[in-house]
Amino acid sequence: MRAHAKCASVLPNSYAGANDDLDARPGLAQTAAEAMAVAEMFAAHPGMRDRAASVLRKYGCATMPLTTNDADRTEYWRRVVDHYVVNQDEEFDEDQPFYVIDLCRVIVQMAKWRKNLPGVTPYYAVKCNPSDALIDMVHALGGSFDCASVGEFTQVLGRGCGKPGDLIFANPCKMASQMKQAHAAGVHCITFDNETELDKIAKYMPEARAVLRIRTDDSAAVCAFSTKFGCPVPDAGRLLALARDLGVRIVGVSFHVGSGNNDPAAYTNAVRNARRIFDQGAQLGFDMKLLDLGGGWPGTEPRQGPDGKPDSLSFEGICAHIRPLLAELFQGVDVIGEPGRFFAASSYALAMSIHSTRTVSTTAGDEHQFYTTDGLYHSFNCLFFDHAHPDLHALRPDVENPLQVTTIFGPTCDSLDCILKKAEFPRLAVGDWLFVPDFGAYTVAAGAPFNGFATRRTKYVASLDL
Numbered sequence: 001m002r003a004h005a006k007c008a009s010v011l012p013n014s015y016a017g018a019n020d021d022l023d024a025r026p027g028l029a030q031t032a033a034e035a036m037a038v039a040e041m042f043a044a045h046p047g048m049r050d051r052a053a054s055v056l057r058k059y060g061c062a063t064m065p066l067t068t069n070d071a072d073r074t075e076y077w078r079r080v081v082d083h084y085v086v087n088q089d090e091e092f093d094e095d096q097p098f099y100v101i102d103l104c105r106v107i108v109q110m111a112k113w114r115k116n117l118p119g120v121t122p123y124y125a126v127k128c129n130p131s132d133a134l135i136d137m138v139h140a141l142g143g144s145f146d147c148a149s150v151g152e153f154t155q156v157l158g159r160g161c162g163k164p165g166d167l168i169f170a171n172p173c174k175m176a177s178q179m180k181q182a183h184a185a186g187v188h189c190i191t192f193d194n195e196t197e198l199d200k201i202a203k204y205m206p207e208a209r210a211v212l213r214i215r216t217d218d219s220a221a222v223c224a225f226s227t228k229f230g231c232p233v234p235d236a237g238r239l240l241a242l243a244r245d246l247g248v249r250i251v252g253v254s255f256h257v258g259s260g261n262n263d264p265a266a267y268t269n270a271v272r273n274a275r276r277i278f279d280q281g282a283q284l285g286f287d288m289k290l291l292d293l294g295g296g297w298p299g300t301e302p303r304q305g306p307d308g309k310p311d312s313l314s315f316e317g318i319c320a321h322i323r324p325l326l327a328e329l330f331q332g333v334d335v336i337g338e339p340g341r342f343f344a345a346s347s348y349a350l351a352m353s354i355h356s357t358r359t360v361s362t363t364a365g366d367e368h369q370f371y372t373t374d375g376l377y378h379s380f381n382c383l384f385f386d387h388a389h390p391d392l393h394a395l396r397p398d399v400e401n402p403l404q405v406t407t408i409f410g411p412t413c414d415s416l417d418c419i420l421k422k423a424e425f426p427r428l429a430v431g432d433w434l435f436v437p438d439f440g441a442y443t444v445a446a447g448a449p450f451n452g453f454a455t456r457r458t459k460y461v462a463s464l465d466l
């Protein structure tokens with residue numbers, strides 16, 4: 001890795017002169033566009049390239065740039081995982097799953113963020129994946145942090161990734177003990193959505209800069225939050241008046257449209273509602289200067305639906321709806337977002353092997369059952385908690401053989417621990433490897449070592465040559 005190389009070198013050399021090829025292969029064209037966005041970001045922010053390169057060095061990232069031979073990102077992950085399976089180091093154990101972490105995806109995503117939401121500061125939602133490496137990289141690129149607990153802000157501050165005043169404690173219902181610790185630590189920017197919380201803020205966090213979280217229409221979201229958090233918009237005036245009476249300083253409005261929200265109106269209505277609440281606040285004497293657009297921003301590209309059309313909104317598509325509204329309604333206001341999956345999802349791939357197998361005869365024919373080394377209790381907890389649909393691949397599918405009815409279980413003794421149920425899948429055998437591309441969001445974050453199984457090994461790579 002060259003810490004002081006020029007911007008253009010971010011674009012892998014193998015792309016040079018490959019324009020015809022890129023036009024014919026949209027996945028590659030997108031990769032080239034991403035690399036150009038990174039080059040533009042580095043050019044606009046002196047020192048950022050060196051800071052990012054030093055994080056890559058700190059984690060010993062192996063430089064493995066994407067090339068025109070990688071038909072798309074899945075093929076890139078396949079090549080990288082295969083590299084570690086073939087070139088086994090002394091830690092390698094065929095029964096131990098591992099993560100490959102590409103810290104350059106954080107760089108690419110930051111470049112996309114800055115291009116599509118200029119002037120909006122990303123506060124990485126640590127809950128999504130509290131990896132030290134992701135936190136360090138977000139910090140190196142000028143991002144800040146959304147922390148949901150004392151544990152999270154202690155981790156961030158302990159790493160030297162910002163000052164207490166830079167964070168947002170964005171958990172609308174906080175324990176009194178945590179509020180006291182936040183106050184003592186100087187973490188003053190917090191969210192709330194009800195009267196009781198306002199009383200607690202007045203009591204435990206007299207210096208708080210409070211942000212009112214409002215309810216959104218998240219009926220089109222994959223993960224909805226409005227049943228748990230968010231003040232109904234018509235109630236906002238009453239809460240603001242109470243805050244004034246209690247002497248609580250209200251500095252802004254936040255919302256979260258839910259993750260995977262496919263309705264652009266959810267975002268635009270929330271922004272318009274926030275404007276109305278800013279105006280109500282001004283009438284009550286509050287100087288509101290912070291708009292928090294929340295999380296939910298997609299971290300991967302939309303998949304192709306059965307009709308050939310994208311099955312969800314793209315990040316760029318969402319931003320195209322929001323940008324003009326921010327320009328129209330929120331001039332002179334600090335605008336932030338709380339992206340979690342946006343940074344974490346595409347930074348990780350999981351690799352795991354098949355350790356056991358059996359075939360079960362059913363009236364419908366043979367069902368081929370396999371047992372792998374990570375499962376529902378660890379990385380695949382996202383099947384439950386994040387409504388995820390992981391994209392499982394055989395590392396080296398046998399293209400000569402037909403697909404067969406396959407069930408894949410995780411390593412624990414629970415029959416619920418199943419990650420693929422009676423689906424057509426390439427023929428597998430004991431010792432084969434599987435991989436899951438773009439698997440960094442809400443995977444390790446909530447994984448439990450149930451039955452003593454967990455994915456602990458990591459390999460760091462850099463898909464850009466800085």
Ligand SMILES: Cc1ncc(COP(=O)(O)O)c(C=O)c1O
Binds near residue numbers: 256341
């Ligand atoms: C308050 C808040 N902000 C941000 C996020 C991050 O959401 P995502 O990872 O979908 O961007 C969450 C997720 O639960 C959240 O609750």
